[in-house]
Amino acid sequence: MSARVICLSGGVGGAKLALGLYRVLNPWDLAVLTNTGDDFEHLGLHISPDLDTVMYTLAGENNTQQGWGRADETWTFMEQLQRLGGASWFRLGDGDLAIHMRRTELLRQGKKLSEVTTELCRALAIQASVLPMSDDPVQTVVVTADGRELMFQHYLVREMAEPVAREFKFIGAERAQPNAGLLALLNNPELRAIIICPSNPFVSIDPILAVPGMLDALKACNAPILAVSPLVAGRAIKGPLAKMLAEQQLPLNALSVANHYQGLLSGFILDELDAELAGSLQIPVRITNTVMQSLDDRENLARTVLEFADELGR
Amino acid sequence: MSARVICLSGGVGGAKLALGLYRVLNPWDLAVLTNTGDDFEHLGLHISPDLDTVMYTLAGENNTQQGWGRADETWTFMEQLQRLGGASWFRLGDGDLAIHMRRTELLRQGKKLSEVTTELCRALAIQASVLPMSDDPVQTVVVTADGRELMFQHYLVREMAEPVAREFKFIGAERAQPNAGLLALLNNPELRAIIICPSNPFVSIDPILAVPGMLDALKACNAPILAVSPLVAGRAIKGPLAKMLAEQQLPLNALSVANHYQGLLSGFILDELDAELAGSLQIPVRITNTVMQSLDDRENLARTVLEFADELGR
Numbered sequence: 001m002s003a004r005v006i007c008l009s010g011g012v013g014g015a016k017l018a019l020g021l022y023r024v025l026n027p028w029d030l031a032v033l034t035n036t037g038d039d040f041e042h043l044g045l046h047i048s049p050d051l052d053t054v055m056y057t058l059a060g061e062n063n064t065q066q067g068w069g070r071a072d073e074t075w076t077f078m079e080q081l082q083r084l085g086g087a088s089w090f091r092l093g094d095g096d097l098a099i100h101m102r103r104t105e106l107l108r109q110g111k112k113l114s115e116v117t118t119e120l121c122r123a124l125a126i127q128a129s130v131l132p133m134s135d136d137p138v139q140t141v142v143v144t145a146d147g148r149e150l151m152f153q154h155y156l157v158r159e160m161a162e163p164v165a166r167e168f169k170f171i172g173a174e175r176a177q178p179n180a181g182l183l184a185l186l187n188n189p190e191l192r193a194i195i196i197c198p199s200n201p202f203v204s205i206d207p208i209l210a211v212p213g214m215l216d217a218l219k220a221c222n223a224p225i226l227a228v229s230p231l232v233a234g235r236a237i238k239g240p241l242a243k244m245l246a247e248q249q250l251p252l253n254a255l256s257v258a259n260h261y262q263g264l265l266s267g268f269i270l271d272e273l274d275a276e277l278a279g280s281l282q283i284p285v286r287i288t289n290t291v292m293q294s295l296d297d298r299e300n301l302a303r304t305v306l307e308f309a310d311e312l313g314r
Numbered sequence: 315m316s317a318r319v320i321c322l323s324g325g326v327g328g329a330k331l332a333l334g335l336y337r338v339l340n341p342w343d344l345a346v347l348t349n350t351g352d353d354f355e356h357l358g359l360h361i362s363p364d365l366d367t368v369m370y371t372l373a374g375e376n377n378t379q380q381g382w383g384r385a386d387e388t389w390t391f392m393e394q395l396q397r398l399g400g401a402s403w404f405r406l407g408d409g410d411l412a413i414h415m416r417r418t419e420l421l422r423q424g425k426k427l428s429e430v431t432t433e434l435c436r437a438l439a440i441q442a443s444v445l446p447m448s449d450d451p452v453q454t455v456v457v458t459a460d461g462r463e464l465m466f467q468h469y470l471v472r473e474m475a476e477p478v479a480r481e482f483k484f485i486g487a488e489r490a491q492p493n494a495g496l497l498a499l500l501n502n503p504e505l506r507a508i509i510i511c512p513s514n515p516f517v518s519i520d521p522i523l524a525v526p527g528m529l530d531a532l533k534a535c536n537a538p539i540l541a542v543s544p545l546v547a548g549r550a551i552k553g554p555l556a557k558m559l560a561e562q563q564l565p566l567n568a569l570s571v572a573n574h575y576q577g578l579l580s581g582f583i584l585d586e587l588d589a590e591l592a593g594s595l596q597i598p599v600r601i602t603n604t605v606m607q608s609l610d611d612r613e614n615l616a617r618t619v620l621e622f623a624d625e626l627g628r
Contacts, residue, residue, distance in 0.1 A: 074390040080412035084437045094408035098394035123398045
């Protein structure tokens with residue numbers, strides 16, 4: 001059972017499309033190649049925010065109101081930790097803690113992050129493959145306009161993405177190897193599509209592409225590579241992408257994203273609110289609703305993307 | 315503000331009398347010298363069961379129904395950890411986790427266990443001094459009849475105290491130093507009493523006394539040393555003491571406990587159900603109700619012990 005569709009995902013936005021794909025495909029036909037550049041050690045725990053979001057989402061246990069974390073969560077730990085003077089800027093739900101604790105324990109036993117992720121997915125009854133981009137540590141760092149280098153979660157959560165981001169570094173990427181399982185999937189002659197989910201290109205997808213060999217391996221495979229715009233009418237559904245584009249003096253629209261992936265894509269999916277941008281793109285474009293509010297939205301977008309891929313792959 | 319009453323305590327039973335003393339004394343006049351032989355590392359956390367029980371009890375936050383842990387606890391972490399295949403034999407409540415996590419973090423920063431405990435007590439608004447017996451690791455190990463050496467929590471919780479205990483070892487004790495703050499308290503000319511709480515002599519008090527220099531320091535001070543029997547009518551209120559006595563072929567009564575502390579005590583407190591044992595003791599005895607069901611029971615026993623100490627100290 002080798003997955004035939006690979007999607008590249010960061011956290012929330014990417015996981016929504018991953019869920020749509022998971023539901024319209026045979027579940028084992030999906031592999032979600034997930035950013036681990038946000039991973040960090042906090043309170044002695046190895047925390048993988050994007051892996052967790054993808055897993056909770058595929059398991060149907062993500063907190064949709066909150067936009068992150070587990071559904072039906074309790075917060076006793078955090079209340080008490082705060083009272084005891086512990087760090088409270090990174091909100092850890094009681095049940096969420098279990099996944100960090102278990103991951104940390106298994107890593108300490110010498111297992112690879114990919115093995116640990118497979119074990120956690122099995123426990124959560126997830127039938128898709130969730131693949132960390134690498135078993136090696138890669139640390140996304142935001143270089144701010146005032147010269148600080150912030151670990152990504154420090155930038156995003158602790159400082160609420162307020163500092164001006166001048167540059168992004170992927171510390172350790174040069175020594176990282178791509179997920180070994182991924183390379184096998186890319187060599188599958190039946191591979192149907194590679195889909196870059198509507199995630200932040202700078203801090204969710206670029207860390208994946210920064211792993212040496214990753215970009216070449218993607219380009220070398222026969223399946224079409226599509227990207228879904230994470231911007232709709234110049235705004236990001238969630239997260240600091242629009243702010244980052246502005247800070248780089250780039251146009252606040254989907255073209256900036258498409259240009260960012262130049263040379264990699266076989267096609268691009270634009271939101272219907274951005275239909276007028278289609279003429280400015282040099283690659284095939286599909287226009288559809290990309291805003292995923294309902295489960296139907298997720299499934300419809302997944303179907304459209306797969307149909308588009310099949311047309312391009314013919 | 316130097317504590318004038320020192321009590322030696324293990325977990326639940328000891329903590330009950332400590333609370334009584336805390337309530338009838340000026341709170342800062344009490345120091346609770348606490349067993350840390352039960353401390354162990356679990357899931358990467360430094361867990362100090364007796365320190366936690368003493369702290370939760372003095373803070374009025376112990377779970378009286380359950381007999382251990384925090385009141386108003388939630389259990390989401392444990393449910394999820396179990397689901398993810400993690401160890402579930404040691405039940406960690408969501409709020410309880412915070413104290414282990416915070417302690418572990420502060421120890422990793424290089425603080426001593428006594429400093430960490432002071433910091434946690436401050437956060438919990440505890441005005442008494444809670445003193446770990448040592449800043450150095452001492453590990454109570456139960457040697458079983460079938461030749462195994464079990465860490466105390468493994469014996470007590472994981473194996474539910476079922477193995478026959480042949481011997482108790484205090485690994486590391488020979489290299490441990492007594493709590494530095496304690497030694498200052500023992501030199502206080504105004505020291506009023508040293509009280510050995512109704513804790514298990516073999517596994518709660520002996521680890522404290524096994525720290526080199528501890529016994530001599532206690533014997534050298536001028537204040538009377540009293541012990542409250544942890545056995546009432548041949549039965550322990552809680553825990554495996556009666557079973558341990560039987561396994562050592564010792565009489566199942568308070569005399570075994572008094573004999574165990576031979577040479578150390580100025581007086582012994584017997585429960586009224588054991589009044590007939592008084593004549594067999596070679597030291598002054600006070601007979602009173604030692605079963606602490608209500609808060610009044612705790613306070614009454616504390617008052618009786620203090621009065622007895624004052625009489626002996628005159």
